[in-house]
Amino acid sequence: MATIIGFDFGTSSIGVAIGQDITKTARPLQAFKARDGVPDWQKIDHMLKEWQPDYLVVGLPLNMDGTEQPLTIRARKFAARLHGRFGYQVHLQDERLTTVEAKSYIFETSGYRGLQKGRVDAASAVIILESWFDQLAE
Numbered sequence: 844m845a846t847i848i849g850f851d852f853g854t855s856s857i858g859v860a861i862g863q864d865i866t867k868t869a870r871p872l873q874a875f876k877a878r879d880g881v882p883d884w885q886k887i888d889h890m891l892k893e894w895q896p897d898y899l900v901v902g903l904p905l906n907m908d909g910t911e912q913p914l915t916i917r918a919r920k921f922a923a924r925l926h927g928r929f930g931y932q933v934h935l936q937d938e939r940l941t942t943v944e945a946k947s948y949i950f951e952t953s954g955y956r957g958l959q960k961g962r963v964d965a966a967s968a969v970i971i972l973e974s975w976f977d978q979l980a981e
Contacts, residue, residue, distance in 0.1 A: 844864065845898070846862075846894065846895070847861070847898055847899065847900055848872075848896040848899050848900070848972075849861075849862065849900040849936075849968045849975065850900070850901045850902065850925075850968055851902045851938065851964050851967035851968040852901055852902060852914075852917065852918040852922075853880075853914075853964060854879055854880040854914070855877055855878075856874045856876060857874060857877050858874045858966070858968035860965060860968035860972050862972045862973065862976065867976035867977070867979075868976075869972040869973050870969060871965030871966055871969050872965060874965050880920075887929075888928075888929065891929055891931070898932040899922075899931045899933045900935075900975045901921060901933055902936055903915060903937055904918055904938055919935070934975065936974060936975040936978070937974075938967070938971050
């Protein structure tokens with residue numbers, strides 16, 4: 844069984860989810876505040892030591908037509924830094940519409956009050972990770 848941590852990269856918040864490849868499901872962990880895309884690396888280090896994942900998945904924000912945007916480059920850098928700092932194998936996963944899907948799910952289950960930024964980002968990380976599992980199964 845492999846444990847995987849998924850990230851929804853953003854410039855002010857980075858959502859995190861954890862999943863495993865047997866059930867191909869994930870659950871939200873938390874969201875880290877970021878300053879212009881830079882997280883508190885010590886907090887990420889602490890989380891990785893606590894969960895000891897086998898590898899990581901980072902959402903890749905693309906335009907609807909599949910082309911890259913400025914945030915795409917920053918997400919790739921974040922993935923490269925995760926690999927460089929911590930030595931994990933990092934996979935990239937298309938994340939188009941995950942925030943919309945996450946907001947819709949949270950609104951349905953918790954109403955408007957549930958739509959806090961960190962909660963949406965962590966839910967987006969769940970969707971990114973589960974879509975990565977789905978892609979593997981194809």
